[in-house]
Amino acid sequence: MTDENSLVLRQDDAGVTTLTLNRPQARNALSRAMLKALHRAFDDIATDQAVRVVILAGAGPGFCAGHDLKEVRANQEDQTYAEALFAECAELMLAIVRLPKPVIARVHGIATAAGCQLVATCDLAITADDARFATPGVNIGLFCSTPMVALSRNVTPKQAMQMLLTGDPIDAATALRFGLVNEIVPAAGLEARTAALASQLAGKSPLTLAIGKAAFYHQLELPLAEAYDYSRQAMVRNLQTLDAQEGIAAFIDKRPPRWCGH
CATH class of the missing domain: 3.90.226.10 (2-enoyl-CoA Hydratase; Chain A, domain 1)
Incomplete structure (x- = not known):
């Protein structure tokens, strides 16, 4: 067995x-x-x-x-x-x-x-x-x-x-x-x-990947206008995260990002 x-x-x-x-x-x-x-x-x-x-x-x-x-x-x-x-x-x-x-x-x-x-x-x-x-x-x-x-x-x-x-x-x-x-x-x-x-x-931000994966599959099931509305809200929420702030700062400062998962 x-x-x-x-x-x-x-x-x-x-x-x-x-x-x-x-x-x-x-x-x-x-x-x-x-x-x-x-x-x-x-x-x-x-x-x-x-x-x-x-x-x-x-x-x-x-x-x-x-x-x-x-x-x-x-x-x-x-x-x-x-x-x-x-x-x-x-x-x-x-x-x-x-x-x-x-x-x-x-x-x-x-x-x-x-x-x-x-x-x-x-x-x-x-x-x-x-x-x-x-x-x-x-x-x-x-x-x-x-x-x-x-x-x-x-x-x-x-x-x-x-x-x-x-x-x-x-x-x-x-x-x-x-x-x-x-x-x-x-x-x-x-x-x-x-x-x-x-x-x-x-090597990517785990929080960003989680947000993105959930948004990808959810928007697939929505009509076009609703998909854009949902995705817009997802990006607004994503922008408020510490990882998004760190990622943008690292890009501007030309250095590797240090992800915290928040």
Whole structure:
């Protein structure tokens, strides 16, 4: 029996926390236990002031193969199980979006179904050049309706429908063209490039990043005029912070800023 504490590994280094999905033998399939472990990890990070940036990675040959179909099959006739599974998955995705720190997906191998959903949910995604992405539920009679939510907020409707209706995998170059990922790197350089990006973000004001991330996702759901009104208010509040005052002063004085997080 798998120890739930080992399903998600955590490593902290200079303000950057790496969470690694740790079911390599199952391509890091998201069992209910895995979903709960990952959600707990994000909850812990949310209140950890030492953490500035999160990297989400997968152990073994792939990033994440989606939901654990063996577990799903064993509980297929139990509607309570299905409701709990998809509710827990949705709550995890919302926890990532609401986390007041940037989350970077470090993708290799495969990212399929709910694994593709994880990539789309993270704020940024760096992928190895040999990675593959898919929402293949249609091929087994189970449309990827919940992955669709995150996917359709990253790529255009026709690109999303292409992936959802065909179930065909797309390569890293197509994922970049679709807007699902930010950058492609050789597999050998994936860890180093993701770490460099995380380190760059960790050097920013954590308060400013938190304000900006929350504002970004909130304004996406608003009509244009309301989005401008909300964003204007967010900038006014941001300008009153000590970090904004320090940042402006440092720019004018031509010196590095000293962030205090307030």
